[in-house]
Amino acid sequence: MLELNNDAFQKKVIGGKSVVLVDFWAPWCGPCRIVGPILEKLESEYSAKLKFAKLNVDENQGIAEKLDVRGIPCMIVFRNGSEVDRIIGAYPEPELRKKIDMALAKIK
Numbered sequence: 731m732l733e734l735n736n737d738a739f740q741k742k743v744i745g746g747k748s749v750v751l752v753d754f755w756a757p758w759c760g761p762c763r764i765v766g767p768i769l770e771k772l773e774s775e776y777s778a779k780l781k782f783a784k785l786n787v788d789e790n791q792g793i794a795e796k797l798d799v800r801g802i803p804c805m806i807v808f809r810n811g812s813e814v815d816r817i818i819g820a821y822p823e824p825e826l827r828k829k830i831d832m833a834l835a836k837i838k
Contacts, residue, residue: 731770732783739785739793744811749780749837751830754797754804756788761820762803768823769805772830779834780807807833 732742734752743750753769755762766784773782787794787802797806797813805817807830815833817826 731773732781734783734785734790736790736793738783739790742781742783743808746808747810749807749809749814749834751780751782751805751807751833753782753784754787754794754799754802754806755784756786756802758788759802765803765805765820765826768826771823772827775827776830780830807837809837 803820806813807815814836817829
């Protein structure tokens with residue numbers, strides 16, 4: 731999973747031409763540590779449809795503030811640099827898969 735900082739976020743997500751799911755997380759966040767491995771597993775399943783990345787909100791507070799990320803875990807799906815959908819909270823794998831599928835359905 732791609733680790734983003736401010737520069738990489740601007741290039742890969744905002745300036746990118748692909749669909750990207752960005753996981754906003756922090757090392758101290760227990761639910762984030764639960765969601766992380768699930769997203770890593772789903773990354774290979776969805777590799778043809780979207781890219782997965784993560785952004786540490788402690789190290790990139792400006793981006794989190796600009797996007798109004800108020801709680802973590804928060805996953806935002808971007809297409810061509812624009813937000814398409816937002817998934818807030820920790821979910822078990824089947825529910826998270828369903829939410830990702832619903833986000834992708836909004837793109838088509």
